[in-house]
Amino acid sequence: MPTAIAAPAGPITGAIPRQTVLQDRYVIAEKLGQGGMGAVYRASDRRLSTINWAIKEMSQSAITGPLERQQAREAFRHEAEMLAALNHPNLPRVTDHFEQDGKAYLVMEYVPGETLHTFLVREGLPQPQQRVFEWFRQLAEVLEYLHSQDSPIIFRDLKPANIMLTPHGQVKLIDFGIARLFKPGQAKDTQAFGTVGYSAPEQYGRGQTDARSDIYSLGVLLHQLLTGYDPTLTPFRLPPASQVSPNVPRPLSDVIAAATDSDPGRRFISMRAFRDALFNAAAGAQSFVPAQSGGAVYARPNSQPYNPSLVQPYDHPGSQPFGASDMPQNPLSLANISRWVGIASVAIMALATLMVGGAAAAGDTGSTLAGFGYVLAFLPLVSGPVGLVIGIVALVSSKTAQTLNGKRSATIGIATGIATLLLCCAIGVMAGSFNNVER
Numbered sequence: 431m432p433t434a435i436a437a438p439a440g441p442i443t444g445a446i447p448r449q450t451v452l453q454d455r456y457v458i459a460e461k462l463g464q465g466g467m468g469a470v471y472r473a474s475d476r477r478l479s480t481i482n483w484a485i486k487e488m489s490q491s492a493i494t495g496p497l498e499r500q501q502a503r504e505a506f507r508h509e510a511e512m513l514a515a516l517n518h519p520n521l522p523r524v525t526d527h528f529e530q531d532g533k534a535y536l537v538m539e540y541v542p543g544e545t546l547h548t549f550l551v552r553e554g555l556p557q558p559q560q561r562v563f564e565w566f567r568q569l570a571e572v573l574e575y576l577h578s579q580d581s582p583i584i585f586r587d588l589k590p591a592n593i594m595l596t597p598h599g600q601v602k603l604i605d606f607g608i609a610r611l612f613k614p615g616q617a618k619d620t621q622a623f624g625t626v627g628y629s630a631p632e633q634y635g636r637g638q639t640d641a642r643s644d645i646y647s648l649g650v651l652l653h654q655l656l657t658g659y660d661p662t663l664t665p666f667r668l669p670p671a672s673q674v675s676p677n678v679p680r681p682l683s684d685v686i687a688a689a690t691d692s693d694p695g696r697r698f699i700s701m702r703a704f705r706d707a708l709f710n711a712a713a714g715a716q717s718f719v720p721a722q723s724g725g726a727v728y729a730r731p732n733s734q735p736y737n738p739s740l741v742q743p744y745d746h747p748g749s750q751p752f753g754a755s756d757m758p759q760n761p762l763s764l765a766n767i768s769r770w771v772g773i774a775s776v777a778i779m780a781l782a783t784l785m786v787g788g789a790a791a792a793g794d795t796g797s798t799l800a801g802f803g804y805v806l807a808f809l810p811l812v813s814g815p816v817g818l819v820i821g822i823v824a825l826v827s828s829k830t831a832q833t834l835n836g837k838r839s840a841t842i843g844i845a846t847g848i849a850t851l852l853l854c855c856a857i858g859v860m861a862g863s864f865n866n867v868e869r
């Protein structure tokens with residue numbers, strides 16, 4: 431049995447060593463992750479030796495005064511108890527909460543598997559429709575469960591990193607860091623935010639968030655999974671899914687557009703309405719009418735995929751890395767600027783090389799033709815290295831690193847920049863050889 435080590439006190443989270451025993455019961459085995467709201471550990475149990483727990487250590491870095499600390503402590507206790515009352519197959523059970531050495535901890539069911547984010551980084555985007563529909567079905571179900579609590583719970587931070595996939599194909603929502611009880615009638619809830627690209631516009635202080643904010647995020651996620659488009663590139667402005675990917679039929683694309691409308695009033699009124707509309711559209715309806723009441727049986731992708739011929743094999747060669755896009759990238763992105771500056775530079779320098787080369791072949795590099803060549807070479811002599819440097823900057827930027835198009839453009843920019851300089855050297859050599867002949 432491991433010896434008890436005192437958990438480190440103080441503001442730092444994520445620093446609990448292995449074998450540390452919390453509450454005389456939970457033995458820290460490894461750190462699973464760390465983010466803005468704290469750190470998560472896997473822990474074994476001294477009482478139930480066969481069980482693993484996921485223990486969340488809450489960050490207190492933003493809390494300063496003693497009064498605030500007291501408020502935070504109460505908010506945490508309240509939230510833990512609210513979470514413990516939930517019971518849904520797509521949520522990890524919350525079983526305990528405690529404070530130790532000045533820090534608050536939440537104990538929950540350990541979910542085996544990996545996050546959807548990790549899965550997508552490995553497997554690429556877009557994902558086959560049938561699989562996406564099955565994830566969507568489960569997510570819509572659990573979000574509807576949260577929204578239908580007496581005090582509706584808005585998840586607020588739906589994104590691949592907060593979704594776990596179990597080895598049995600089950601989806602579980604994790605990270606209730608910013609899920610808060612939603613109080614109807616409250617003018618503006620301040621503890622909002624989320625993740626840029628996935629969060630609805632009203633989560634940025636413009637109004638009250640409600641179930642429709644989660645509808646927005648689920649719509650964004652659906653769009654990304656089906657098209658491969660990176661929503662963080664153009665927050666609040668998703669191109670129509672059918673335009674990004676020809677595999678997404680118009681009715682489906684229209685449903686996604688309605689869910690991700692920047693005006694909450696134009697989105698679906700509930701998760702159920704969103705889900706029904708989506709499966710209606712997928713079942714081949716030409717237009718959709720959001721269902722107002724339940725009871726109807728909709729074809730689920732399991733039993734009736736939208737169109738099996740459109741479902742791409744799991745590991746299809748066109749599979750793109752996470753965040754890569756089918757869309758032409760932002761024309762003003764660094765990678766794109768580098769590509770076009772590089773291509774223009776190498777083209778002009780090639781023309782200049784031809785002129786000087788032609789003159790050199792004719793044995794008269796002092797001719798007007800060669801003179802034009804030298805003058806013409808000045809512009810790419812400057813712009814080529816500029817394109818090269820922009821390309822390198824773009825390639826190391828994290829945005830470009832996530833998109834295939836971006837990487838390709840930056841590489842073209844760098845290659846053409848280098849080619850421009852090589853051609854310039856060639857001109858120099860020809861001019862030099864002329865000088866030698868003259869002497």
Ligand SMILES: Nc1ncnc2c1ncn2[C@@H]1O[C@H](COP(=O)(O)OP(=O)(O)O)[C@@H](O)[C@H]1O
Nearest residue numbers: 462463464465467470484522539540541604605
């Ligand atoms: N219940 C759980 N079971 C297994 N792993 C978990 C669980 N909760 C969180 N994790 C792991 O911990 C990481 C961080 O968890 P999360 O709750 O998203 O915290 P945050 O985003 O605040 O860092 C996740 O990426 C996941 O790998």
Ligand SMILES: [Mg+2]
Nearest residue numbers: 465591592605
């Ligand atoms: Mg998280």
